[in-house]
Amino acid sequence: MKINGGQEALLDRGGRPTLRELLTHLVFSPVNGVLRLGDTRMVLQRTSFLSHLREEIVRSYGREDAFVLLMRLGFQAGVEDSRFVKVSWPNLDPGDAFTAGTRLHTVSGVTRVETVHNDFDFKKGKFSGEFLWHESAEASEHRKHYGDAIEPVCWSLIGYASGYATHALGKLIVYKEIECKAMGHRHCRVVGKPADAWGENDPDVQRFRRQIMPRYLSEEIAARPIKSKSSPSEGDASARYDLAVLSPVMDQIEACSRARLPVLLSGPVGSGKRIAASQMASIAAPGGAMPEWTSGHGLTPDGLRGLLSPSSTRSGRQPVALLQDVEHLDAACQALLENHLRSHSQVTTQTFLIVLTEASPAAFLSDTRLRPALRRLLSIKPVVMPALGARRGDIPALALALADVVAEKLHLPARDIDPTALEKLASLALPENLLTLEAVLANAQMAVSPLKRIDAGAIEKAAAVSSQADHRDPVLRSLAEAALDEKGFELEEFNRLIYELALERANANVAKAAQSLGLSRAQLAYRLRTAGA
Incomplete structure (x- = not known):
């Protein structure tokens, strides 16, 4: 490979692997027409290809979906390069392995990286970095074809930096582009920090947690047990858990969330249906607050209209409705819901409805408590959370x-x-x-x-x-059998009476009443609200 005159010495600067060492792993076989970096096949192509690809994705799917897609691709590339460095130089100093990402960025031709500051502590999992990107391919191509941008455009490069650092440190690192050459700045400037340093409510952190990491985060990071002295944040632990729970159905979740048709979320108790619903809601309405579950028990037509109305949502954000116990909707509500689903041919403006049920899709379709057409309308996109x-x-x-x-x-x-x-x-x-x-x-x-x-x-x-x-008291069993023998027995009414009796004995102390029922205070408070006690 030809090196510009006077720049040979730059190949040996910085930590290992140096640019020269990285280039020795780049091998071209003219006989086979194959270019490889280590064991990975590479392709040499024009940067205009990426520019046109980006334009087509934005045109076909919109800015937000294009942004997430390119960030994902970049994230995965960063993870793979971090693995490549660790495998190729197994005894490398952790600091050198971490900073090798900047040199891989340079040798791949996408940008030249200049470090402003790069502070990290692997033992404590701390990191803070600021870098300048000179001659970013994404920024240069955007400006060449479309002129000045109104926002930073180095989407895949940001994903790459985040993916590489995340894999190297073993925790989510989020980079943000605060200056971009495509906007008229002299260069692109990026800042990287752990997700918890940005804050769990940060929109970019939420986007990574909900739309990028669940699909592409490697098993090495996702399932890694945390040692007692590392004290992970709740967000990190929850993200790993959610990822593990949703792994069998993640593709379905993403497809259903983007199709925006009603989703029947099926599965036995404790299978992770609520985690799946939360993930769907976050994809359908990024950055929005998680809506509360609404029960079909006692739901009035006015209450259902309020649930399905998009008027309270922000402009451009699709409303999400979460409905459980749908089989207990009364006839008026069932007719209203059926008419609502039939009348909204424009799914992009329709409330995204997620229905929770413990019945299998087949059992749901045969449930005679629901109108036949409503059953079919709600079963277009079933997602089944499997039992353990x-x-x-x-x-x-x-x-x-x-x-x-x-x-x-x-x-x-x-x-x-x-x-x-x-x-x-x-x-x-x-x-x-x-x-x-x-x-x-x-x-x-x-x-x-x-x-x-x-x-x-x-x-x-x-x-x-x-x-x-879990052992069942025989006295309780006999009481339950006697209650079931009574005609007109209603479980909801029985539960309400139990809750009210516990509250009465505890002198209206919810915490004490909850303890007598073997529940947490929050659990009893929720059940009291839903039971109307």
Whole structure:
């Protein structure tokens, strides 16, 4: 490869791998017509191709979807380059491996990176960096074809920097472009920080968590157990857990969210339906607050109209409605909902409706409590969250992710989990799926010394405790049987009476009443609201 005169010395500057070392891994085979960087095939193409591709994506899918797509592609490229450096130079100093991303950016021809500051501490997981990008290919091509931009345009480069740093540090790092040459600045200026440093409510952080990381974050990061001294933020632990729960249906979730047709979200208790619904809502309405669930029990036509009306949403943001117990809608509400779904031919302006059910799609279609046409309209796009019994191979990864979430809930340091414990968890009967898994892990966390790992024995004891908690009192069983023998028995009314009786005995103290029912205060407060008690 020809080097411009007087620039040969630049090939050996900086940490390892130097530009020269990286170039030695770039091999062209004229016989096969193959260009490789290490074991990865590369393609040499005009930058105008990327400019035209970007234009076509924006034209076909809109600015937001194009932005996310190019960020994703860049993120994945950054992750793959970080892996390449770690595999090719296994004994490399961590600092050099981290900064190698800037040199790979340069050798690939997409930009020349100048460091303003780059401060990192791998042991503490801290990072703060600011860089200048000279001659960014994305910025130069945009300005060449379209003139000055009104916003930063280096979308795939931002994704690349975030992906490389995220893989290298083992936690989500988000870069932002605060100056861009396409906007008329002298160069592009980017700043990178951990997600928690930007804040969990930051729109870019939310976009990464909801739309970029769930699909492309590597298993190495997603399922990595956090050591007790690393103290991860709740957002990091929750993101890993959500990713593990949704992995079987992520493609369906994304397709349904973008199709904007009503979604029937099906699955047994504890299978992760609410996590899936939250992910769908965040894709359909990025940056919006998570809407509350509405029950079909006692819902009035006026209440349903308010749920389906988009008038309260911001301009350009699609409203999202979450509905459960739809089979308990009265006849008037069913007719109203059916007419609403039939009349909105323009799905881009229609409320995105997510319906939650424990019935399988086939059972839902045969439920005679619902109008036949309404059943079909709500079953166009079913998404089924599988029970853990059908995901035995996923249980170890789920347990590792959930253990961190449980530790934070209990305000305990996260314990390491022995492989034998993971095998034991995968063999357990988990009747309420993730809820049972969480109960077992919580009992194990509380029983094991902070200095010890959770082993198979601890899991076995924790499972026994959870099983005892699930034991049905024979007296309660006889009362339940007697109640069911009575004609006209209504479970909702029975529950309401139980809640009111517990409150009465606790002198209206919700926390005390919740304790007598084996619930948390928040759980009882929610049930009181939904039961109208």
